[in-house]
Amino acid sequence: MALILIMAAALWGLGHLMDAPRQARWTMIGLLYVAVLAVHVALPQGHPLRAATGGSAGEWLVLGGLLGLVLAYRKGLARVRARVRPENRPAEAQPGTFATGEIDRYARHIVLREIGGVGQKRLKEASVLVVGAGGLGSPAMLYLAAAGVGTIGVVDDDDVEGTNLQRQVIHTDARIGKPKVFSAVDGMRAVNPHVTARPYRRRLDAEAAADLVGAYDLVLDGCDNFETRYLVNRACAEAGVPLIGAALSQWEGQLSTYAPAAGTPCYECIFPSAPAAGLAPSCAEAGVLGPLPGVVGSMMAVEAIKELTGAGEGLRGRLLIYDALYGETRTIALKRRPDCPVCGDRPAPA
Amino acid sequence: MKITVNGEQREVAGPTLTDALDELGYGGARVATALNEGFVPVPARGETALSDGDRLEILAPRQGG
Numbered sequence: 001m002a003l004i005l006i007m008a009a010a011l012w013g014l015g016h017l018m019d020a021p022r023q024a025r026w027t028m029i030g031l032l033y034v035a036v037l038a039v040h041v042a043l044p045q046g047h048p049l050r051a052a053t054g055g056s057a058g059e060w061l062v063l064g065g066l067l068g069l070v071l072a073y074r075k076g077l078a079r080v081r082a083r084v085r086p087e088n089r090p091a092e093a094q095p096g097t098f099a100t101g102e103i104d105r106y107a108r109h110i111v112l113r114e115i116g117g118v119g120q121k122r123l124k125e126a127s128v129l130v131v132g133a134g135g136l137g138s139p140a141m142l143y144l145a146a147a148g149v150g151t152i153g154v155v156d157d158d159d160v161e162g163t164n165l166q167r168q169v170i171h172t173d174a175r176i177g178k179p180k181v182f183s184a185v186d187g188m189r190a191v192n193p194h195v196t197a198r199p200y201r202r203r204l205d206a207e208a209a210a211d212l213v214g215a216y217d218l219v220l221d222g223c224d225n226f227e228t229r230y231l232v233n234r235a236c237a238e239a240g241v242p243l244i245g246a247a248l249s250q251w252e253g254q255l256s257t258y259a260p261a262a263g264t265p266c267y268e269c270i271f272p273s274a275p276a277a278g279l280a281p282s283c284a285e286a287g288v289l290g291p292l293p294g295v296v297g298s299m300m301a302v303e304a305i306k307e308l309t310g311a312g313e314g315l316r317g318r319l320l321i322y323d324a325l326y327g328e329t330r331t332i333a334l335k336r337r338p339d340c341p342v343c344g345d346r347p348a349p350a
Numbered sequence: 351m352k353i354t355v356n357g358e359q360r361e362v363a364g365p366t367l368t369d370a371l372d373e374l375g376y377g378g379a380r381v382a383t384a385l386n387e388g389f390v391p392v393p394a395r396g397e398t399a400l401s402d403g404d405r406l407e408i409l410a411p412r413q414g415g
Binding site: 132134135136137221222223224225226229246247248249252253254265269270271272273274275276280282283286288293319321323326328330331332333334335337 | 357379380381382384387388389391392407409410411412413414415
């Protein structure tokens with residue numbers, strides 16, 4: 001029996017050397033198998049050729065049967081795979097290339113002169129880290145995923161709670177109790193299965209922030225505490241990664257893009273120190289209008305797409321204030337602080 | 351003098367931004383300030399004189415997300 005198997009292997013190897021197609025090589029091995037079976041059926045018991053090829057046809061039939069089973073299983077699997085609807089197929093493994101149907105999906109972007117095919121490809125190749133899967137992170141992630149940003153990471157250590165659902169629209173009632181990052185990944189994949197979504201279920205510390213931030217092209221900060229805001233700002237400044245930071249409470253939101261590596265101010269230039277505890281209440285303490293993070297988080301997504309594609313004029317060096325109660329937006333020009341402990345030493349580019 | 355503070359008309363004596371912040375009840379508060387849409391860092395507030403019709407924005411940092 002070993003002799004025949006060696007012959008089959010030799011046929012395969014020879015075929016490989018001769019660049020014969022796989023199908024031809026399998027045909028040759030199939031012919032060998034049929035010949036061996038024929039020898040066992042045609043020749044009498046004890047014939048030297050029969051003895052040299054294993055002694056009985058039974059073993060060969062079992063081997064053939066096993067091979068047949070494997071082939072049938074593979075064929076069945078391929079048929080099931082082919083029947084999966086395009087929208088349910090897993091995202092293309094190759095980063096930066098569009099899967100079938102993706103060009104159609106982004107058609108309304110591609111016709112925009114400021115984005116076009118080039119900009120859409122930049123989005124596909126880009127990676128964005130979203131800090132906080134809350135009110136601001138929810139719409140930002142949904143829009144970034146829908147817009148076709150290739151890789152979206154999300155950091156948060158909370159679980160979805162009922163009180164979140166008034167404004168954190170990426171989460172659902174059915175996902176109460178689930179870690180927010182996993183719920184957010186579910187939400188993004190439901191919108192666009194072509195996005196690579198990476199959940200990080202943890203609270204950021206300085207070391208983790210430095211590691212994570214450095215692996216992304218752009219960071220969006222929509223977290224819910226000052227400590228994390230200063231941490232993310234410092235990590236972004238050190239890694240030279242631009243940061244789109246937004247914050248809100250009650251009826252008012254603030255938004256800016258901090259890019260000290262490009263000579264514009266960082267978060268700490270503008271807000272050198274956090275207010276004493278109690279003076280800047282959290283959403284839980286002071287309340288927040290449900291759609292307010294929807295407006296400001298969507299603005300973060302707008303600014304992110306502009307940063308990544310280079311379209312228009314971003315919010316570097318400007319801070320936008322949205323006052324929902326009076327329906328007003330105001331923009332103020334920001335200046336770097338030469339003595340800023342985070343970015344002060346950095347010389348502005350000429 | 352009459353100035354606009356966060357979109358609202360207010361009457362302040364001044365003459366500097368630091369004085370106006372004290373008058374408006376923000377003395378010692380950790381806020382960012384912008385005069386006529388331009389950011390004024392903390393150390394410059396004492397030397398920044400206000401004049402009638404100025405637009406002052408007092409920004410309390412927000413932490414919510």
